[in-house]
Structure formats: C-alpha cells, structure tokens
Amino acid sequence: MNFQVYNRDICVGDIRVIGVSSSSLLMVGDAETIQLAATFDTPAESLIVGPFVPLSPDIS
Amino acid sequence: MITMLQRITCVDHIKIDSVSFSSIFQIGDSEQIQAVSRALAVQREAEIFFDNEGNFDAFTVFSEAIPFQAADDENVTFSTHNLNPVLKVRNIDILGASSSSVVHLGNSRNIAMEARVKHIRQLLPRNNNSGVEGI
Structure with missing residues (x-):
C-alpha cells in the first residue's frame, strides 16, 4: 500500500x-x-463486602 | 518520515498547572518515549489504609502481556510532504498531567505508553435481612 500525506x-x-x-x-x-x-x-471479585481485610502487603 | 524536512512546532503560550507522578513536559524533539504507569485504586467505606498494602504481583492485570502488532508488519510505503513546515498553536491550557503522562511540544520517533489500573472497592459488612440484595 502506498500512503501519502500532504501536511x-x-x-x-x-x-x-x-x-x-x-x-x-x-x-x-x-x-x-x-x-x-x-x-x-474492575471485576466482580474486586467488590469486597465483609470484614475488613487489608490487601496483600508489598513484599518487594 | 521525519528525517529531512521536519515540521517545527510553534506554541505562543502554554500553561500547565501541575505535572505530577513521573509525568513529563517536554519542549523540543525527542527520539524515544516509553512510559509505564501502574495503579491500585482502592476505595473503602471505612477510612482505613495501611502503609505497606498492595502488591502488584498479586494481580494479573499488572503482568499480563498486551499484544501488539509490529509496526513494520504491514507492507506500507509511507511518505509525507510537509508543505507548511510549521505547526502553529496560539494557546494551550492544561490543568494537570499525572501518572506517567507526557505533554510534548516537538517531534519524536517512537512512543510507547502503557497504563495498568486495578480497581478494588471494599465495603463494610451490612445486614441484608431487609430483603434488599446487593448494592
């Protein structure tokens, strides 16, 4: 394909x-x-209802 | 493409209120730009946050490959003719540039930008005895 642009x-x-x-x-x-x-x-699992649990800690 | 007769960018006035979180305001040409931004966006009904929370490795969104078609995959002969070699802008007004974004005045060659965001919402336990299911 030949694509030419004139600005x-x-x-x-x-x-x-x-x-x-x-x-x-x-x-x-x-x-x-x-x-x-x-x-x-933003999957369904990302809506967490229940006792408060912190996210997995940053181990790096 | 932009080897011999490059276009010149001419901006009379630019105002950017804030450039934050590894963002760049570049005036002048560049050769290669590669930007990556990762974010865990956590909303909680209770205002509790810990300083060591959040591990990107625990979520696949931050590691899964994003496939790209190679730029030279297609057989295209490309030619540009810059009849007017000046790109003129009178005024630019930007409130904010954030999270590895780039505001660029001038030419570049290869640009690759990537953003990965994971949203998590945590709500307090509630009594669903009233028969109202879900939120």
Whole structure:
C-alpha cells in the first residue's frame, strides 16, 4: 500500500485540557510510531463486602 | 518520515498547572518515549489504609502481556510532504498531567505508553435481612 500525506497549514487557536493522566500523551508535533496500551480491571471479585481485610502487603 | 524536512512546532503560550507522578513536559524533539504507569485504586467505606498494602504481583492485570502488532508488519510505503513546515498553536491550557503522562511540544520517533489500573472497592459488612440484595 502506498500512503501519502500532504501536511498543509495547521493553525490551532486554543487547546484547553483538564487532565492528561495514566500514561496519556498530548503532543504537538510529529511522531513515527505511537503505541498506546491500557488495562483496566474492575471485576466482580474486586467488590469486597465483609470484614475488613487489608490487601496483600508489598513484599518487594 | 521525519528525517529531512521536519515540521517545527510553534506554541505562543502554554500553561500547565501541575505535572505530577513521573509525568513529563517536554519542549523540543525527542527520539524515544516509553512510559509505564501502574495503579491500585482502592476505595473503602471505612477510612482505613495501611502503609505497606498492595502488591502488584498479586494481580494479573499488572503482568499480563498486551499484544501488539509490529509496526513494520504491514507492507506500507509511507511518505509525507510537509508543505507548511510549521505547526502553529496560539494557546494551550492544561490543568494537570499525572501518572506517567507526557505533554510534548516537538517531534519524536517512537512512543510507547502503557497504563495498568486495578480497581478494588471494599465495603463494610451490612445486614441484608431487609430483603434488599446487593448494592
């Protein structure tokens, strides 16, 4: 496949952003490759109802 | 792609209120960016937290592989023609950049960003005798 891009005038007025978070990227410029990956886990087991038990301690 | 005729980023004014938790505000070109953020988001009905809590190894979300298709996997000939070599932005206003995020003015080559979040909610035991099941 032949993919050709012609970048003409880009002139932006205002960019207003509340937050850029969790390995997000806000970029004004060019890049060759951008890889974004995210895992987000909220399974049923993550809702724990019962006597208070601390999470497994950080052993590292 | 961005070897010979690179575009120039021109930002007249930028305001960022906070850059926190290993975030980066980069002005100028870069070659490679790799960012990883891991978070255990625990919400508790009772306000009890211990300082040694939380072990990433105990949850698979933090270790499972995220498969990617290699960038050069597809047979694509790619060419860009920068007829106007200036990217112009008058004003940027950002409240906050957090958790390994990047605000970048300028060009880069290879960027890889990764975020892994595990949500846990812990509620106090409650009497379900009223017949109301679940929360």
